[in-house]
Structures are given as C-alpha cells and as structure tokens.
Amino acid sequence: MSLMELEFERQSNPVDMIEYVAANNDWSFERSGEDEIAMTVEGKWADYHVSFSWMEEFEALHLGCAFDIKVPEARVNEVTKLLAAINGQVLMGHFDLWRQEDVIIFRQSLLLAGGAEPTNRQVEVLLSSALDTCEAYYQAFQFVIWSGLDAAKAMEAVLFETVGEA
16 A cells, blocks of 8 residues: 555644634635635735635645736736746745636645644745735736836846835
C-alpha cells in the first residue's frame, strides 16, 4: 500500500474555519455551498472578490481573489507578459487570466494532506498575503490595460521605491 492510498478522516470541513475567521473579523460572507465561501474585501486600490473552495480530491483549500478589471482582447498579449513578469516575483500563489470572464485572478492553495486542519492564523495569512499581493500589482494591470504601457514599463512603475519623506 502506498502512502497515497491511506485514508484519513477529516474532523471538519476547512471552509468552516474560513467562516469562523470571517465571522470573528465581522467580514460579510456568503456560504454558497458546503465546500465554498465568498466575500468581498475592500482594498486600497479596489474591492477584491475572494472565494475559498475546499478541493477534497487534492486535500487543498483554494483561494481565488479577483478584481474588476476586464482585459480587452487587444491587451491580452501584453497582460500575459505582465503575468509572467509578476509571477516571477511572487513567492506564494500566482496571477492568472481567467478567460471565461476576462478578468485577472490571484490563486493560491493551502495543502492540508493527511487530515491536517487549517488554523486561524493560516487562514488569516493566506488571505492577507493574497490581498497584499493584489494591492502590490493592481496598478501594473491598470497601466497595461488602461494606459497602454508595455509590461516592462508597468513593472518598473510599480516596483519604483521612494526613499525618504517629502
């Protein structure tokens, strides 16, 4: 018998922990099914539509974080270059172009193999990490989609660090 064939009985649905954390933080949420929960989180640059899904077959808690920037067909190639540049910088998770809706989505998963249960802190860090990453690169997507900048110039603009105070 391989390790992959071992069966573990999970004590609770990991989405229950997301609901618990959301309720304790007074975040509005909607439980669309036993394995899914969605919420909208206000950021500095945009409102982010966050969904968590429990994927039993992979024993993974998947987070998807989308924002309302439609990618016009004429900008898809440059957005794809930007996605590759950004994903090369991001340590955990990745951005993707969700072609069904033509929107940018940040995706990350928390592996809970072997019956592991998520902690409050893991859920909070998963969400805050996703939001911080979206906030850090939101303007790069705006520059490429709305201002017509190329991916390299958009990355330069958002990675520009100021020194000192004015």
